[in-house]
Amino acid sequence: MAERVALGIDIGGTNVKVAFVKHDGQVIAQESIPTAPERGPERFVSSVAETVRQLASDNHIDWDNDVLGVGVGIAGFLDYKRGFVEESVNLHWFDVPMAEMFERALGKPVRLDNDANVAALGEVWLGAGRSATTALCVTLGTGVGGGIVIDGHIHRGASTMAGEIGHIQVKNDGELCNCGHYGCLETLSSATALVRNGLAAGLAGEDGELTAKGIFDLASTGNATAQRVIEDMIHWLALGLSTGANLLNPDIIVIAGGVVNAGNALIEPLREAFSKAALQRVARACTVVPATLGSQAGVLGAARLVLQVAETA
Template sequence: MYFLGIDLGGTTIKGGIVDKTGNILTQGQVPTRAEAGAEAVLAQIENLTKELKARVGISDGQLRGAGIGIPGSVDVEKGLVRLAPNLHWRNFPLRGKLEKLLGIPVVLDNDAHVAALGEMWQGAGRDYQDILMITIGTGIGSAVILNGQVHRGIFGYGAEMGHVKVEPHGPLCECGGRGCLETLASATAIVRQARQELERGRPSLLRGKETLEARDVLVAAGQGDELAREVLNRAAGYLGIALANAVLLIGPTVVILGGGVAQAGEVILGPLKERFEEALGPWQIKPLPLLLAQLGNKAGFVGAAYLALSFLRGEGK
């Protein structure tokens, strides 16, 4: 019994075939081709599926279902992509179209949700059923799993920690709000703040770089650069406050940190843990693990395969 997992991104489609125990038989990726329209994207998914099946010699009957993580808002019950800006989709009936192409049941969910499911099944969250996961990259994504099930909430997208307000008069966010966590602690925010400090004329190892990226700030901080450390400590402070507030509200048994910024290690984790514990204060009556995600780029398609497995068992309906 095998399952197809697809992580549908704005530029790349990652996929894998996974067995019912979580073992990855094969994996691969193709360009999304979003600019060519929805039919081109569907063709890429179909081609990737055929390629993966051919590699491991799986027949049509052995592949029991497919799960897909979508970078946007999803109506899980109807199989619709309500809004996926990077794909230019609105109210797109993806499930129906893919079921015709692939000939197997298909289930969709938000990409942050499937990544969290992947970590729960085969990654850092294997020993937990109540999980808060946050990914810190270009933006900030998040997911909540309670009793082993994705919490989607009334709007269907569950947790949106990137748009929790942590600074009332902070920077304007693309969502229209001010002081969203994403504007203050994402990789994009870290780069913007570092540039602002450099424009003030401060000395730094970052000075002179034609293209400044978040990884440059992380490396410089690790080398003791004062400007880079200040920027990261500020971002970690906002993250710590937001995570503490979410923990006090939800009460998870573990917090999992994913994304490129979180993977930088102690240079960001140290100040983040310190601010997190400070914000929790006396309410932290027992240790709450803050763990790094383990699956990396595999989390999306592994979680999507788990989504298909759960649906087949009747757990995802």
């Protein structure tokens, strides 16, 4: 193989996605395996290592010569400089020297960052945020994740915590958040919060289980309760986004997560609410768009962590 590639690893709560990616973003080979975090980080790392070496050999990628390095995205609070997972609540892993473990198992340099940051980098590199100089990317899922990409690079701040927009406190008398504070954006505008508020308002799913998509479906058929619950979610989201935008003056805000599949039913009213909530000059310079890479953003962004270092070396 003439051109060298990066390996991206995106560690989710259920599955781990791995992909070999070229400098132009083309994926040479990819695979997804169960995360099974309960087996512990050691066994997890060795099983991922086995999978990627096999994937390389199946696709005629010479591990020693063709692979530049490894980028890893994982949910949780990290120390980017040390490559430590300090706290991954959904995997129940704490103080894990993950970059070093992967380096030992794979014999390549490893860069570790959080899932929202790598997804943001992926969207700016190949997705909805292309051509943006200052991008704020927000993922609406179980929580509300955020990543900031400035001039093509993740902005991490002093302790890899920049972009935690989900914990902007938007409601004074709001509910308790996982972080210990009250009224965080995450408690009001995540997909989980939307469902919780839908249930509290008396909505029910078609087959018993209410989902965020189900609430948007109900709203599209004229269900006033569903419409009100969505309006409420959008109201708080616009407030959180405007706070972030007034601080960053981004040219783009990318909204990711399953809820984005609702398309214009989410994006149009969000744009309107955002343009009222943010400073006028900030809102005028900024477009709010849905993400385009879906669940590929993380693994592509993880690979990009390595590729962009190679490009500037």
